[in-house]
Every structure is written in C-alpha cells, then in structure tokens.
Amino acid sequence: MSTTSGKTLGGRRAQAARNDEVILEAARAVFLDDPKAPIAAVAERAGVGISALYRRYAGKEDLLRQLCHDGLRRYVAEAETALDEPDDWAAFTGFLARVVDADVHSLTVHLAGTFTPTEEMGRDAMRAGELATALVDRAHASGRLRPDAVVHDLGLLLEACAAVRVPDPERTRQLRRRQLAVLLAGLSSVPDADPLPGPPPAAGEFDWRWRRRE
Amino acid sequence: MSTTSGKTLGGRRAQAARNDEVILEAARAVFLDDPKAPIAAVAERAGVGISALYRRYAGKEDLLRQLCHDGLRRYVAEAETALDEPDDWAAFTGFLARVVDADVHSLTVHLAGTFTPTEEMGRDAMRAGELATALVDRAHASGRLRPDAVVHDLGLLLEACAAVRVPDPERTRQLRRRQLAVLLAGLSSVPDADPLPGPPPAAGEFDWRWRRRE
DNA sequence: TAACAGTGGAACGGATTGTTCCGCTCTGCT
C-alpha cells in the first residue's frame, strides 16, 4: 500500500498520523483521571512508546498546555453554539450539560498551574468569561434563573459536577447529569426562596489555580 | 515548675501532652489540604521535628487511619446530635451544614484507600450509613425533601461541597455554605418539578475509594 | 539499496519521601 507521492498516505506515514490522534486521546483520558499522572502512563494507554510522545511534544508541560488549550477552545465553542439557541434558558442549560459531559472543567481548571500559559490562552480565557456572562445574562432575562445567582456561580457548579467520579466513565456521566439537575433546580427561580448566603463568588477566586502550585 | 508526682504536669511532660494536640491538628490541616502530603509537612506545620511524630504513630498509615477514624466518629456524632432535633427538615439541613463546615468528607472519603481500615471503622461506617438513612427518611417525612432524592444523593452533595476550595479557609467555608444552599434548594420539593435523571446513586458506588488505589 | 522518519524501551539523573538513627536537652527521681 504505497503511493508514489502526495495525499493518501499508506503504511508508516498513516500510522504516524493516526498516532497523533491516539496519543491525544490517551493523554486526555489519563490526565482527566489524574492531573499528575506520569507521562509513561499516557504512552502505555496509547499503546505506543515514549519516543512517539517526545517526537510530538517538547515535554510534559507542552502536552498539558495543548490539552488545556483544547479544553478552553471547546468551552468557547460550546458557548458560541449555545448562544445560537433562541430559548434563553435552554441555551444556558444545554451549554452546561455539554460542558459537563465533555468534562471540560477537568481539562481546564484542574490542569492549570501545571504549565506556564501562553498569551493566546489568556485571550481565550477572557473570551470564555465574556461568553459565560452573556449566557448568564440571558438566563436571567428569561426569568428562570434566580436573581441572586452570579456568573461565577458557574465555577462552583462546574466544580461540583467535575468532582463526581466513579470508575466507569458512562456511569460518571449519568451521575454528573443528576448532580447538574439538582444544581440547576437549586438555581431556578422560585417565588419565595431564601437568598443565597455569603458574598457571592468573585472574579479572581477561581483563577488562583492558574498561578503555579506544584 | 515541678511537682513531686501526680497530676498537673509541668515542663517537659506538659509540652509533650500539648504536642499530642498540636500534631493532630497540624495533620488534619495538612492532609485536608492535600491527602498525599509528605509527612514532613505535618511536622513542619506543627512546629516539631519528625521524631515527635514517629514517637506517637507507627507510621504514616497509622496517622492517616486515626485521622480518618476521627472524621468518621465526628460524622456519627453530628448525625446523632441531629436526630435529637425535633424538626425533621432542620435536623437534616443542620446536620449537613455542620458536616460540611467540619470538612468531614475530606477527612473520611478522601483519605480512604491510603491505609488498610480496621474492623471498628467498618462498623462505624455502617452505623454512619444507618444514621444518614434515618435523617433522610425523616426529611422525606417532613415533605420538604423531593421524593426522588435518595440517601446516596448525600454522597454527591458532600462531594460537591468538599470540592469547593480556595486558599483562605474561612472563605472556603462561606462558598461551601453557598454551594450547600443551592443543592438543598435543588433537593427541595417543588410542585411540578422534572424528576431527577438517571439511575440514582447506589450503595457501593462511593465506597470504591475504600478499596486501595495508589 | 541507501538514507531516514518513526519508534520502542532501556538507562540515567534528579527529586521526593517514608523511616531510622544519633546526639542533645531537660526533667523527674533518688
């Protein structure tokens, strides 16, 4: 299976191209499960040698950064998709459901601090914040979101869902959906509800992970 | 400051007795923050040498086990206290608030798997389960808890609250209270609510941590 | 068939950490 030159690659090249995918997928799975897993675990899971990894990424930090950036882009993409939805409340809940399903939170927040971020990531993170605010504003406008909920309550909510984790991934997804349902019910407007306690979560309070830890 | 013999200990003995407390407190603080912190971190935080630790505990595992067991007993004690409360719903919410404030969840579930448990811990864990069930039953009886909530939803709830963590402990407590308020609102009965999705959390699904991991 | 991209995996060096050990201090008792 060889071509003299050009597009459809056979044999070795194809295998290499496929490895690009396999490795990224393995890395995602492994680091989602444990943010400080050894890099060898990724190679093992991908069914490749360590060289195959180092051929593609300068080091562990590089891999983590790319993974995290991908997650961030996914978050932005889902938010943009959601903003196309005409129904304000459905846009809000649909966005959250998709972000929770994709475990974007573990990919972004939980990986932060393990690498030095790029400028572009900073820009994307800012954009993510704006989009989230827009979604929350619309949810407020719909009257279905309780008035004392703020944008940064999303951080709490996503953290809560990401914290649910059992060995089986599919079961994890189900339980997270349940958790999300409870949280959304709790964030819904009801006639005579006690206001949420304490100063609401503020801007910088969840970014502390981004400032290098270990 | 010396006594010929007897009860009020002065000097060295007193210091040692005080260290018992100081060390346990330091261990609690350190391991709550990071379940796999090095044992030296505990000594440093307590302001003592490593010897002071090894004089009291056979090893790291011993310390962790004791810490976890203490947490378990605290859980049981709070549950028993709650069951004395006449108001069913107040008993339920009060229990959760105290358990969340004391961060009992991090002390028990998050430390499990780092040591081999004793039989007594097994018994206490079982008792904890019974008490929790009693509290949930009473909450159901009060009509304030949505009918499709089950005991093991408490596991989800506690996990969600324990997941909230910022550098400042007091602020962490505030944010957890807020999270708890949202979750309790979500678990409250409302006339025409969609049922919670998915198979509800079941008995063995959160005990998986107790079966040794790393 | 010669060069080489792509790879597997052993090997290395540095870092981390649980535990032991030794010497010191200060107490409690005679």
Next chain:
DNA sequence: AGCAGAGCGGAACAATCCGTTCCACTGTTA
C-alpha cells in the same frame, strides 16, 4: 546534686518515581 531516660530535632538513608535522553531497529521512500 546527679543520673537515667523520656522526648525531641533533624541529618542521613534507602527506596521509589518520573521526566528526559539515547540508541538500536524497522519499514518506507526515493
């Protein structure tokens, strides 16, 4: 007063883990 030893600090040790490098090998491409 003086001694035996409880209590302690912290260096030292051994084991482990992990990121990265390196080299031999394989199949492909030209």
